[in-house]
Amino acid sequence: MIVYVCNSCGKGYFEPRGICKCGSDSFREEERETKRLHCVKLLVPPAGFPEQVEFCLSSAGDTRVLELGGSRE
Amino acid sequence: MVAIVDAWLTPFGKRKESLFDLAKESSLPLIRKFRDAIDFVIISNSYSGEFNGISGVNNLISTYLSLEDIPSIRVDNTSGSGGSAVLVAKSFLDSGMARAVLVIGVEKMSTMKTRDVTSVISSLLPPRERSVGISVPSLASLMTREYLDRYRARREAIAEVAVKNHRNGARNPFAHIRKEVTLSDVLSSPVVADPLTQYEFCPISDGSASLLLVRDEEALSFTGKPVYIKGMAMGSDSSHITDREDLLEMRSVKRAGELAMKFSGVERVDFAELHDMATILEIVEAEALGLLRKGEGWKYYLEGRTEVNGDMPINTSGGLNSKGHPIGASGVAQLVEAFHQIRGEAGERQVKDARTGLSLSMAGFGNSATVTVVGDEP
Structure with a gap:
C-alpha cells in the first residue's frame, strides 16, 4: 500500500495533500504493509461500482488507509 | 442576539x-x-x-x-x-x-435512482478514499463496528434508535415514513452496509x-412567542476519513457543541435534534455533545431514556431516519421542530416543559458541524 509521507515531519497520509500539517509541501511515496482493523460489506454501493463492495479500514504503520476487502491471496 | x-x-x-x-x-x-x-x-x-x-x-x-x-x-x-x-x-x-x-x-x-443519489452524495469524499467504493452510509457501518467492539455494546441497542425515531415519525404529519417499526423489523430489513440495515438509514x-x-x-413585534438563538457555533474536521485518529471522536460535533453551550449559558437542554443519517450517528453525536455518557449512550436506548417522555428526548421529529433527509432542508427543519417544541406546539411529540433545545446540523461524515441552542428567553 502506497502512503504519502511528508519529507519534513514524517507524517503519513493515505489521501494526498498539497500541504502537510507542518507546512511542508514536499512528500515521498512509501510502500507499507497493512493490517486490517474493520471491514464492511456494502450492498448498495455508489453507481459505477460492482453490486457488492467490501472494503476495510486498515493501518499502514501509523497511517490509517482504506483498501478493498476479501482474500489477500 | x-x-x-x-x-x-x-x-x-x-x-x-x-x-x-x-x-x-x-x-x-x-x-x-x-x-x-x-x-x-x-x-x-x-x-x-x-x-x-x-x-x-x-x-x-x-x-x-x-x-x-x-x-x-x-x-x-x-x-x-x-x-x-x-x-x-x-x-x-x-x-x-x-x-x-x-x-x-x-x-x-x-x-x-438510489445508487445514483449515493454516487452524487459520495462525491464529497476525497478521490483515493472514494476509489475503494465507499459511500457515506458505509462509513456509518465502519463506525458501528468500532463502537460495538470498543464498548461491548449490544447490536439491538443501535437498532433501537430506528425503532424510537420511527415511533416519533409516525406522530409527525410532515415525516416521510409515518409508520412504527419493531426491533425485529429493523434487524430483519435488507442489509445496506453490514451490519446496518435499511431502516437504520434515512430515506431519500x-x-x-x-x-x-x-x-x-x-x-416581539413579529410574534408573541419568539424562540431565541441563545448560542451557535461551528466545528470542523478533516474530510479525509483516514486522517481521523479515532472514528468515534467526532471532533467537529464536540467542538461546536462545547462552544454553542458556552455561548448559550445553558447547562443542560431539554431535547435535541441530531443528524441521524444512520442510527449509530445519533448515539455517537449525543456522546460527543455530552448529552449521553461516553461509551454508554447505547444503554440509554435500551432503557427508553431518549424517548419523548424520557430524561433526554432525542429526535422527537422522527429525525432524518424517519422524517427524511432532503439535504438542504434538513438543518432548517431541525430548527422548525425546535421552534414548535419551545412554543409547546409539537402535538403528540411535545416534550413536557421544553424550554431549551439543541440542534446539530452536520456536513459529510462530521466534516463540519453547526450546533444551535435555542430557548424561550433571550
Missing part, C-alpha cells in the same frame, strides 16, 4: 412538485405575513445542479416567489447546509447587514423548510 419568529415546512417524502414549488410551499405562510419586513433571503441547497440541472438557484427561487428585489444567496455545505445557512443569517443580523432574514432549505432528490426525500429570523429586540 437573534430570534426565530416564524417557521414552516412541507411534508417530506417523494413529492411530485418541483424544487421551486417545494420552496414556495414552506415559505408562503411566512411571506404572506412578513413580506414587507424581509430584507435578505438565504437558500440552503446542496445539489440543485446534480439532481435538478439548476444553477443560480437562489435567484431563481427568489424570483419565483416574487422576492427578486431582495438580495439572496445560496449556502451549500452538503448535509450541513441548513445549519450553515442559519449561521450566515445570524451573522447578517448580528452585524446589522439585515433586519429580517428568510431562510429556505430545499432539496428535490427523488429525480434519481424531497422537501423544504423555512424560518424567519430577526434581531431579538424586534422579535
